[in-house]
Amino acid sequence: MALFTYSYYAKKVKFETERVEKLKTKLNDTVLHFNNKMVETSYFTLRGNDNAQNHLENYSIEKLISKIENEIMEKNNDPNGNPLVEYGIMNDKKFIINKIQVINHRWIIADFSNGELWGEVLLQYFIEKDESITFNIIKSTLYTK
Structure with missing residues (x-):
């Protein structure tokens, strides 16, 4: 039972860490996109x-x-x-x-x-x-x- 619990929580932590990293990457891409749009909009x-x-x-x-x-x-x-x-x-x-x-x-x-x-x-x-x-x-x- 202990081995199962350890395995479950280890995979869950890894999954959540990967999910957070993907969200960070997506957020950085979104911020970069809007920053580029802002620069483009402020041209005139x-x-x-x-x-x-x-x-x-x-x-x-x-x-x-x-x-x-x-x-x-x-x-x-x-x-x-x-x-x-x-x-x-x-x-x-x-x-x-x-x-x-x-x-x-x-x-x-x-x-x-x-x-x-x-x-x-x-x-x-x-x-x-x-x-x-x-x-x-x-x-x-x-x-x-």
Whole structure:
């Protein structure tokens, strides 16, 4: 009986150890896969674009992105809606920008809505000598319901 018990538990420990090792390998592969996807996804962002960062070498990228996002979001307080959205007021509702992605040293893409309609706008930005930021609308699109 003792031999049977020893044999059973020895095989069980070996089986569980092998199972844990397989799970670790699978987990490492999954983490590597998602890390690669994250790097690929961040390619079209200022944070992931070394060339654009080199162009902005005099600026802290994180502070610049934060400043850009804050300035765009502050424009949502306009009673007529965010002026960076070309559509004004529709159905008595103003458009505001919800999400912002700084693509590189010159372009931004933003998602906007008025609660019923949604769209995206491509913006161009410039950092002026006084460190202020100006924005130009390149193109926007409004999705149909």
